[in-house]
Amino acid sequence: MDLLLFTVMPAALIGTALWRIPAAIHSGRAARSLCLTTGLLGLSLLCTNPAISGPIHHMVPNLPVLLRHLLTLASATYLLDYLDAVHADDARSRLRPGLPLLAASAAAMTAIFFLLLPRGATPKADDVITQHLGEIRTDLYMAITYAYLGLAMISGTRTFWHNRRSVPRGLARTGTTLLAAGCATGALYTAWRLIVMTLAHIGAPETPAIHQVGDILALITLVLIATGLTLPPLRTFARYCRDQRNLWRIHPLWADIAEQFPHLVLGERPRSRARELFTLGDRTIDVSHAAFTVRDGFLSLAPWAAPDATRAATVGADAMSEALWAKAALTRKAGNDNPAVPDIVLQDQQLRGPTAEIRWAAQVATYYSKATS
Incomplete structure (x- = not known):
């Protein structure tokens, strides 16, 4: 005690x-x-x-x-x-x-x-x-x-x-x-x-019991107030850890897309993975920006995709295929290959909310990291 x-x-x-x-x-x-x-x-x-x-x-x-x-x-x-x-x-x-x-x-x-x-x-x-x-x-x-x-x-x-x-x-x-x-x-x-x-x-x-009652009441008071003061920050800390984990997973794909399409970057440009990991403060906006950059990068990569390549149409349906599709398209883009079509193709692109967008980007980026390692 x-x-x-x-x-x-x-x-x-x-x-x-x-x-x-x-x-x-x-x-x-x-x-x-x-x-x-x-x-x-x-x-x-x-x-x-x-x-x-x-x-x-x-x-x-x-x-x-x-x-x-x-x-x-x-x-x-x-x-x-x-x-x-x-x-x-x-x-x-x-x-x-x-x-x-x-x-x-x-x-x-x-x-x-x-x-x-x-x-x-x-x-x-x-x-x-x-x-x-x-x-x-x-x-x-x-x-x-x-x-x-x-x-x-x-x-x-x-x-x-x-x-x-x-x-x-x-x-x-x-x-x-x-x-x-x-x-x-x-x-x-x-x-x-x-x-x-x-x-x-x-x-x-x-009598000793008189003082013991006071000590018990003081202990209960301190435990309740201390717990009440620390619970809300625990929620903030848990959200921070979740955002940092998602940003760590998304970072390799996010950084490669930002390198090929700098104009798509929302907010600050990606830094090293370690620097991003040890950045303090609210990362909710940062991880959302990273996921949206990945989403926009996939749209911009369509002209560099192989002619017979297809993308999964639903979130998490085939994250591995999405990752391989992105790796092939980024390789062609980095090699200065000419785009396969003159305009960006917006076929089968579904609208997703921020949470689903982050989840999709994290899933695809995980397989992308394995494919490039």
Whole structure:
């Protein structure tokens, strides 16, 4: 469990935030806030990793506690800022803590932490809270933390739940639902912690079960929110991998057609196969351009085809014959042979959508690569 909470989840969240950086730079406020939400939450969890918190605690006693709380509140603030950017016309999204309240809360927490809380070194950073729970100075610090976090979680629950049906079905809606559930559990966690803090303040006896319930609620909250934040990027990453795979398959045929018919190239000219493979960003348009170039190249190759050569009329009907037909025609074109007919023949050419066009180009290019290897 410690490996999941202290290493895997922070790594997944920080990796997701790094993946979102280009969109955060070039897109609007929503993408920027979502990137900050994910990254700050990952850093907050990283502060609980003993390998990270230990050296910080050794240099400045108990500082990892303050850093974790401030990063958590900042993450919740930017999550709500993302909600406000996406659903600006929703009154629920305006009932939320914003950056001014975050700044005021952070300043108050920092002042209490350094001026009022005990400064002596403790075996673990969290001991500065657990060992002094029930004292006014500790209760004041934690009351600010839980009040701010509770308000953010309640606002997030209402907005995510209200707007989940407007999100398209799939991973995006699943992620939104998980975020709503995570915020709801987070609100329950803050309420529970306030109850525990009140019981400690009035001197009620503590039992391990009380703290275990809080730990379980915190873990469920983190897992739900972290999963909700990382699911939509997984869909984007899966689409990127699919596009890169199709582009890798199409590339040999695409490059040869582009060399013979430069005027047919849509977008940028083909680069080396390796450079195309390691190009980051959305490749949906690039792979579509490659498939359309192959399609137009087949039409332009008709005059160089052998007189008795025929092409398959349906998608995937005979990809091998299509590939051999293209190889023979490209060889004649590269050898400067005169075209067999003066005009391009548009016989038996079927109209296909982008998805079918990419699938057809990938199938034919696979056999073309085998024929030319």
